[in-house]
Amino acid sequence: MKRLLCCWLLSLSVLLALPAWAEGRLVATPYGTQKVVFDFYFDEPAKINAALYWVRGLMNPLMAAPYDQPPEAIDIKVVIHGTEIVTVARRNEEKYREAVERMRYYASLGVEFKVCGLAAEDYGYLPADFQDFIDIVPSALPELAHWQLQGYALIVPGVMAKKYAIEDIR
Numbered sequence: 001m002k003r004l005l006c007c008w009l010l011s012l013s014v015l016l017a018l019p020a021w022a023e024g025r026l027v028a029t030p031y032g033t034q035k036v037v038f039d040f041y042f043d044e045p046a047k048i049n050a051a052l053y054w055v056r057g058l059m060n061p062l063m064a065a066p067y068d069q070p071p072e073a074i075d076i077k078v079v080i081h082g083t084e085i086v087t088v089a090r091r092n093e094e095k096y097r098e099a100v101e102r103m104r105y106y107a108s109l110g111v112e113f114k115v116c117g118l119a120a121e122d123y124g125y126l127p128a129d130f131q132d133f134i135d136i137v138p139s140a141l142p143e144l145a146h147w148q149l150q151g152y153a154l155i156v157p158g159v160m161a162k163k164y165a166i167e168d169i170r
Contacts, residue, residue: 081140
C-alpha cells in the first residue's frame with residue numbers, strides 16, 4: 001500500500017509539473033546561404049509535379065520574411081534522370097504544361113535543371129528535343145556526386161500517392 005501511494009504521489013507531481021495547455025512555438029532558425037542539389041528519379045512522369053513542391057518548400061521560406069534572401073542567393077540544381085525526363089521534352093509540353101511552366105519560373109529565379117545524358121539517350125532524345133532551360137549533363141550519378149563534393153546538400157524528394165484529403169485526417 002505504501003508503495004502504491006508513493007507511485008501515485010510521484011505520478012501526480014509529474015503531472016502538476018507539466019503546463020496544462022502547452023502549445024507549439026514559432027522559431028526562426030538562422031538559415032544562411034543554401035546550396036542544394038535535388039535528385040529527381042521517379043517511376044511516373046507526373047510525380048515531378050509533387051517534387052517541384054519540394055523546390056518551392058526550400059525557396060519560398062528563404063525569400064520571405066524574416067530571411068528575405070534574393071533568389072540569386074539560393075543555389076539550387078535539379079538533376080532529372082527518371083521517367084519524368086519526358087516532362088521536359090518539347091514535344092510533350094502540352095501534356096505536362098503545369099510542370100513545364102513551374103520549372104520555367106524556377107529557372108528564371110536561377111534554379112538549374114539538368115537532364116542525365118545517358119537517360120536522354122535511352123529515351124532517344126537529342127539536345128534539341130528539350131526545353132530551353134534544360135542542361136544535358138553526361139550522367140546523373142557523377143553529376144550528383146560532383147555537386148555534393150562542392151558542398152551542396154542532397155535532397156531526394158519522397159513523392160508518395162496521396163490517399164487522404166487534409167480535411168479528412170486533420
